[in-house]
Amino acid sequence: QEQLVESGGGLVKPGGSLRLSCGASGFSFSDHYMSWIRQAPGKGLEWISWISSSSSHTKYADSVKGRFTISRDNAKNLLYLQMNSLRAEDTAVYYCAAERGRFLNPWGQGTLVTVSS
Amino acid sequence: QSVLTQPPSVSAAPGQKVTISCSGSSSNIGNNYVSWYQQFPGTAPKLLIYDNNERPSGVPDRFSGSKSGPSATLGITGLQTGDEADYYCGTWDTSLSAWVFGGGTKLTVL
Numbered sequence: 347q348e349q350l351v352e353s354g355g356g357l358v359k360p361g362g363s364l365r366l367s368c369g370a371s372g373f374s375f376s377d378h379y380m381s382w383i384r385q386a387p388g389k390g391l392e393w394i395s396w397i398s399s400s401s402s403h404t405k406y407a408d409s410v411k412g413r414f415t416i417s418r419d420n421a422k423n424l425l426y427l428q429m430n431s432l433r434a435e436d437t438a439v440y441y442c443a444a445e446r447g448r449f450l451n452p453w454g455q456g457t458l459v460t461v462s463s
Numbered sequence: 464q465s466v467l468t469q470p471p472s473v474s475a476a477p478g479q480k481v482t483i484s485c486s487g488s489s490s491n492i493g494n495n496y497v498s499w500y501q502q503f504p505g506t507a508p509k510l511l512i513y514d515n516n517e518r519p520s521g522v523p524d525r526f527s528g529s530k531s532g533p534s535a536t537l538g539i540t541g542l543q544t545g546d547e548a549d550y551y552c553g554t555w556d557t558s559l560s561a562w563v564f565g566g567g568t569k570l571t572v573l
Contacts, residue, residue: 381562390465391500391508391551393562405560441507449498449513450553450562456507 348372348452350442355457362432362461368425368442368454376420379445382427384438385456392438395427396445410436432461466491467552469565475542476573483537483568485552491563493533495555499526502549502567511550512537544572 354366368380381396394407395416404416415428425442439458443450468486475481487493497515500508510519512528515535527538535552552565 383562383564390567391553391564393564396562407561445562446513448496448555449510450500451510451513451519453500453507453509 348444350444350452350454352440352442352454352457355440355459357460357462358432359463360433360461363428363430364432364459366427366429366440366442366457366459368427370423370425370444373444375423375444380416380418380425381443381445381450382416382425383441383443383450383453384436384459385441386435386438389438397425429459432459434461437461465566466556466559466563467554467565469550469552469568471566472569472571474571474573477542477544479542480538480540481542481570482539483550483552483570485535485537485565487533487535487554487563489533490558491533491554491556492530492535494557497528497530497535497552497554499528499535499537500551500553502551504548508551539570542572546570547572 349371351369358364383393394410397404397416413431417426437460439456441453441456443453499512501511502508515530516528525540529536549567551567556563
């Protein structure tokens with residue numbers, strides 16, 4: 347079945363860096379735009395970035411622009427999110443999701459990023 | 464502050480019907496398809512409704528969606544305690560070139 351699995355989360359100090367990965371299986375990863383969405387503790391969903399199927403186009407939310415970089419490796423069915431200059435307000439569960447043009451599906455199980463000293 | 468507006472909470476008794484509203488604008492809901500996501504505590508969001516009113520395979524027909532202009536509605540009939548979850552509406556925003564979501568609605572089945 348279609349599946350996404352995130353990894354790479356953890357505890358990091360303010361100003362630090364972390365790289366998240368998202369592995370895809372069960373569908374044609376290279377055909378789909380992909381997004382990262384995060385959810386701070388007790389809060390709602392916040393879209394933060396998307397990347398086109400060929401990596402030619404990317405977009406970021408203002409909250410992460412200039413600090414986060416989305417990328418992908420279609421040969422390995424992997425999506426990445428490089429997060430630099432992390433702040434306490436970046437603490438959240440990070441989800442990857444496949445774009446179907448009009449909706450997001452599937453979603454990964456999420457990986458928790460905690461930014462704290 | 465979410466781009467789409469949802470009520471923070473709704474509640475109803477088992478067996479009853481509930482609706483959850485989602486309000487946006489012409490740059491998002493008004494000109495794009497709406498999807499709804501169901502999220503249980505500690506788990507990832509799951510697609511519940513897509514293309515305004517379509518249900519993925521496996522979603523009971525107790526769940527329905529509709530859209531009118533810049534607003535959308537999720538309806539749930541025959542409420543069950545197992546429906547207690549957070550529900551999010553989502554859509555593409557043409558002006559932002561980004562996905563936008565509502566703030567989420569917590570459903571309580573009394």
